[in-house]
Amino acid sequence: MSVTVPMTATRSAVDAMLQVEGITHVYGQGATAHRAIENLSFTVGPREFVSIVGPSGAGKTTLLRILSGLLTPTEGTVSLVGEPVDGVPEGMAMVFQDYSRSLLPWLSIEKNVMFPLTRTEAGRDERRRIARESLEAVGLADRHDRYPWQLSGGMQQRVAIARALAYRPRLLLMDEPFASVDAQTRSDLEDLVLSLRDRYDMTILFVTHDIDESVYLADRVLVLSRPPAHLVEEIPVPIPHPRDQITTKETDEFVDLRGRVARLIRSGGQPDGGGSR
Amino acid sequence: MTSDVQPVDAQRRLSRRPTPEGEGRGGRPTRTTRRSRLWRGVVGVLALGLVLEFVTRIGLVSPTFLPPFTTILGEAVDVVGRQDFQEAVLSTVVSWGAGLALSAAVAIPLGVVLGLSQVSYRATRAVLDLLRPIPPIALIPLVILVMGQGLEMKLVLVVFAALWPILFNTISGVHDVDVKAKEMARSFGFSRLAVIRRVVVPSAAPFIATGVRLSSSIALIVVITVELIAGGASGMGTFVAEARAVGNQTEVVYAGTLLIGVVGLVINLLMGAAERRFFGWHTTKDV
Structure with missing residues (x-):
């Protein structure tokens, strides 16, 4: 991936797809103020798959809203490929947890996938071609003329993924995307996302509260503390690809890593003395 | 026929329920x-x-009070063939259509603004609450005084009456737009204006359409009433009023009244059909 970087950029910025520096976010003011995020910094490299886990209410959604430019943090900066994020950046797409609410019920599947492209310069035929290709990538090419409410939950989330793919993002943000589908569908979608990362050369930041999922998918897991959220630990996941839902999860390495993440979350940010380090 | 004035919320909730693959629209007749x-x-x-x-x-x-039904029907057939009646129908339908279109042109943009902005809604609320309960019929003398007895007078009264359902349905439709859908569009870089055009208005459209359908009945009632009592230029109401005043033609009055009912029914059926055709994705069930 070729990345153009200003000459003044530091070495770490050169390597970073996404750079988060000293983010603090406070909701409200005075006595009722809620500190959601406290001085959070991390970087995500090109083509890296990073999971973010943390106790519920740890400000994960707040963080994603800040990264996607929908919310301006109280303090700190976010840079995408060295460029400071000010407003909604180009080259970034988001997949929401609530697929049934983020798909537009008056548009067919294909039109839903074409939706973000209507902002771009692509002509109608080009938009349709990209939409078809994206639907094919998630295995829904034959459903293009259906409507969202005619599909199962798992299929609707595939449509939402296809819509993000059609936008050709360099960075894909996923906000607990599989939290409301059944276990079997979830496994299928996890493997789908891993294969799409390779096929489309994307960087993925994946927020989840599922510890197995965070380890299985990621190259690196970021564990957040209870609010105000800060980074507790970064855990690299050196398990080779391709990964397998059954055999990967049986390996000692996987079991060890998921135990580490689970202990960190349970202790809410205090390193647990008896951990299997 | 389509007495589907069901709570709009109920329709909405039904539409949110995911329908299992292959089953099509649940509960659709x-x-x-x-x-x-x-x-x-x-x-x-x-x-x-x-x-x-x-x-x-x-x-x-x-x-003398009620001619036999077959006599009324026969008279109605005669009346339909009369040129003065055909002109009256045209005049009524034009007043109705123009009035409804004007109402929509005023109420929909206003409703979108008031629905999106709490500040503007609170600021205008008192004025709206003051104007809304005035029966449009009560304005007839005032409007005649100011505008005379032409089409403008009819239109002003129709718009005043037909504005409200469209306005309030648009406001609640805009309130009902899913925050997640708006956020999705914003996350793909759509501007606030584009989000209104691409997400807010289409999402509120079924509510707006219901408002337009309700307003269409009101508009017809007001057009006919104004023609009957204010004697506007021409129209079905004027036709019936003249049949009563000139020559005591009971059958013609009955026939005219029946035909006004038929026009109303046709308009209702067309509006209902259009609503189902364009907003089937929303009203997955119609009672």
Whole structure:
């Protein structure tokens, strides 16, 4: 991936797809103020798959809203490929947890996938071609003329993924995307996302509260503390690809890593003395 | 026929329920149930006609007050063929259509603004609450005084009456737009204006359409009323009023009244059909 970087950029910025520096976010003011995020910094490299886990209410959604430019943090900066994020950046797409609410019920599947492209310069035929290709990538090419409410939950989330793919993002943000589908569908979608990362050369930041999922998918897991959220630990996941839902999860390495993440979350940010380090 | 003035919320909730693959639209009436409903309606009308015919033929009611049903029907056929009546229908329908279109042109943009902005809604609320309860009929003398008795007078009164359902349905439709859908569009870089055009308005459109359908009935009622009592230039109301005033033609009055009802029914059916055709994704169930 070729990345153009200003000459003044530091070495770490050169390597970073996404750079988060000293983010603090406070909701409200005075006595009722809620500190959601406290001085959070991390970087995500090109083509890296990073999971973010943390106790519920740890400000994960707040963080994603800040990264996607929908919310301006109280303090700190976010840079995408060295460029400071000010407003909604180009080259970034988001997949929401609530697929049934983020798909537009008056548009067919294909039109839903074409939706973000209507902002771009692509002509109608080009938009349709990209939409078809994206639907094919998630295995829904034959459903293009259906409507969202005619599909199962798992299929609707595939449509939402296809819509993000059609936008050709360099960075894909996923906000607990599989939290409301059944276990079997979830496994299928996890493997789908891993294969799409390779096929489309994307960087993925994946927020989840599922510890197995965070380890299985990621190259690196970021564990957040209870609010105000800060980074507790970064855990690299050196398990080779391709990964397998059954055999990967049986390996000692996987079991060890998921135990580490689970202990960190349970202790809410205090390193647990008896951990299997 | 389509007495589907059901709570709008209920429709909404139904539409949110994911329908399992392959099952199609849950609870949608099939062609056969709709046809049998039509038949029941026809049977009901025929039965009423028979009763009316019977009570007049046996002399229970004087034909001066109520001519036999078959006489009214015959007279109606005659009236439909008369050129002055055809012009009256045209005039009424044009006033209705123009009034409804004007109402929509005023109420929809206003409703979108008031629905999106709490500040503007609170600021205008008192004015709206003050204007809304005024019966449009009560404005007839004032509007005639200011505007005379032409089409403008009719239009002003129609707009004043038909504005409200569209306005309030648009406001609640815009309130109901899913925050997640708006956020999705913003996350793909759409500007605030584009989000309004691409997400807010389409999402509120079924509510707006319901408002337009409700307003269309009101608009017709007001057009006919104004024609009857204010004697506007021409129209079906004027036609009936003149049949009463000139020559005491009871059958013509009945026939005209019946035909006004038919026009109202046709308009309702067309509006209902258009709503189902364009907003099937929203009203997955119609009662």
